[in-house]
Amino acid sequence: MSDKLYYDYNSYLRELFGCRVQKITLDAGLTCPNRDGTVGRGGCLYCNEKGSGTGAYTTEAIADQIAAAKGRLIRRYGAQKFIAYFQSFSNTYAPLERLSALYAEALSDPDIVGLSIGTRPDCVSDEVLDHLAGLSKTHLIWMEYGLQSASDKTLDLIGRGHRAEAFVDAAERTRTRNIPVCAHIILGLPGEGMEEMLETARFIDRCGIQGVKIHLLYVIKGTRLDELYRSGAYRCLTREEYAAAAGEFLAMLPPDMIIQRITGDPHPKELAAPQWALEKQKNLEAVKTYMRENGLYQGKNHWKIERNK
Numbered sequence: 526m527s528d529k530l531y532y533d534y535n536s537y538l539r540e541l542f543g544c545r546v547q548k549i550t551l552d553a554g555l556t557c558p559n560r561d562g563t564v565g566r567g568g569c570l571y572c573n574e575k576g577s578g579t580g581a582y583t584t585e586a587i588a589d590q591i592a593a594a595k596g597r598l599i600r601r602y603g604a605q606k607f608i609a610y611f612q613s614f615s616n617t618y619a620p621l622e623r624l625s626a627l628y629a630e631a632l633s634d635p636d637i638v639g640l641s642i643g644t645r646p647d648c649v650s651d652e653v654l655d656h657l658a659g660l661s662k663t664h665l666i667w668m669e670y671g672l673q674s675a676s677d678k679t680l681d682l683i684g685r686g687h688r689a690e691a692f693v694d695a696a697e698r699t700r701t702r703n704i705p706v707c708a709h710i711i712l713g714l715p716g717e718g719m720e721e722m723l724e725t726a727r728f729i730d731r732c733g734i735q736g737v738k739i740h741l742l743y744v745i746k747g748t749r750l751d752e753l754y755r756s757g758a759y760r761c762l763t764r765e766e767y768a769a770a771a772g773e774f775l776a777m778l779p780p781d782m783i784i785q786r787i788t789g790d791p792h793p794k795e796l797a798a799p800q801w802a803l804e805k806q807k808n809l810e811a812v813k814t815y816m817r818e819n820g821l822y823q824g825k826n827h828w829k830i831e832r833n834k
Contacts, residue, residue, distance in 0.1 A: 530816050531775050531823040534736070534785040538608075541665065542638060547604040549594040549637075551587055552613040553627050558648050560614075564686035569673075570715075571683065571742060571750045573795065587630045595636065607634075608665070610641040617644040617653045625656055632664060639665030641707070646670040646695035647687040658702040667736070668699050669707040675728030676721055679714050684749075689728065696732045707736035707785055712770045713762040714742055715753070722770050726777035730827070736783040739774060741767050741808075743789060744797040751797050761799040768811035772821050775812075780824030787812055 529536070538546035559565040585593065591609065598604040609631035617624065631637055640660065649668070657666050672692045674680060680688060696706050708729045712722050729737060744754045744761065753759040762770070771787050778784075788808045796802060816822060 530813055530821070531784045531787070532781065534783055537783045542606055544605040545603050546606045546608060546638065547598040547602055548608045548610040548641065549591055549598070550610050550612045551590050551631065553587065553611055553616060555614045555616055555619055557615045558618060558645065559684070559686045564647070565684060567684075567749070569684050570753075571711075571745060571748055573745045573748050587627060588634070591631065591634050591637065595634075605636075606638045607636050608639045608641055608667075609634075609637050610643065612643045615644045615648050616642050617649040621650075621652050621656060624653060628657075628660065632660070637664075639667070641667040641669055643669040643671070643709075645687065645691075646672065647691040649695050649699075651698060654698060654702050654704070657704060661702075661704055667705050667707055668695075669709060669738070670695055671709045672725070672729065673709065673711045674714055674717065674721070675725040676717070679717055679721070682715055693732055696734055700733065705735035706732075707738060707783075708732070708734055709738045709740065710774075711740045711742045712767060712774065715759055719770060719773065722774060723777055726774045730777070730779060730782075734782070736785050737778065738785045739771055739787045740789045741802055743791050743799060743802040745791065745795050746797045754798060763799070764801045764808060764811050765815075767808070768815040771812045772815040772819065773826075775816065775823045776821040776825040777827060777829065778823055779827050782823070784823065 535545075557568065560568050591607070595604075595607060598607065611627070611631075628640060631640060640657075642657065657668070660666055670692055672689070673683065673685060675689050677688050692708070699706050710725050710729070741762065742750075744751050744759075750759060754761070775784065775787070788805060789802065790805065791802050793803055801808070
């Protein structure tokens with residue numbers, strides 16, 4: 526990690542491929558067991574009808590989404606290769622025949638070097654994992670599982686429809702197939718303070734996963750969280766509170782865990798609060814400033830986890 530505060534995803538991809546690699550977010554038009562009645566309806570507390578996705582599927586096929594994004598990312602970042610990121614809803618929640626066709630369509634582009642599959646840990650079958658293990662022989666494959674919190678109490682409160690143990694099971698079955706796992710976690714969930722958030726860091730370390738995405742809980746208009754926010758029952762973190770939580774979280778993680786992100790990207794027209802969530806660069810710098818001022822870096826406090834194992 527040299528003098529960096531954390532092991533960032535761009536550095537990891539450059540080490541692998543020797544060039545700038547960018548993710549292309551895709552919407553495959555799938556759904557979620559927390560929406561179709563299998564485990565619930567209406568989605569999680571913070572989720573709108575788009576499922577935190579792009580909504581691109583309403584007008585574009587996978588190949589068209591990739592083609593449109595490549596031009597933008599080449600101009601903006603000088604990207605040379607790309608990861609196809611199936612982001613919206615649960616991208617293992619369909620028959621294998623449909624999923625394999627979607628994955629194959631993405632990989633048919635010669636500039637796509639891999640897939641990242643965003644999904645829930647309670648809806649990934651061994652059959653799908655076996656298929657992805659086959660693809661991993663020629664392409665980089667990552668599984669991105671939404672954990673959000675290690676607390677079952679919190680998971681119940683936000684309406685996830687699964688327990689933390691579901692993540693443990695999915696991560697283990699994925700690891701046995703040599704596919705790296707990225708956990709999505711959210712800081713600032715209702716009822717959680719610093720200790721609860723750091724317990725999630727300890728939890729994902731115990732799971733032996735390879736990467737993490739850290740998100741701020743922001744309020745999207747029209748969600749159940751929006752109702753709580755407007756009633757005064759939920760208070761968003763301040764930028765300073767988020768910077769402290771993210772900095773302390775990173776310090777608890779092993780130094781070789783890949784940090785895919787440390788803040789989110791809300792849609793400006795959908796965001797209800799906090800407005801500072803739109804200022805991505807300021808937020809990234811706030812986290813780094815907190816870490817520098819407090820002598821923190823990724824792995825600094827990992828010994829605390831090791832001692833308690």
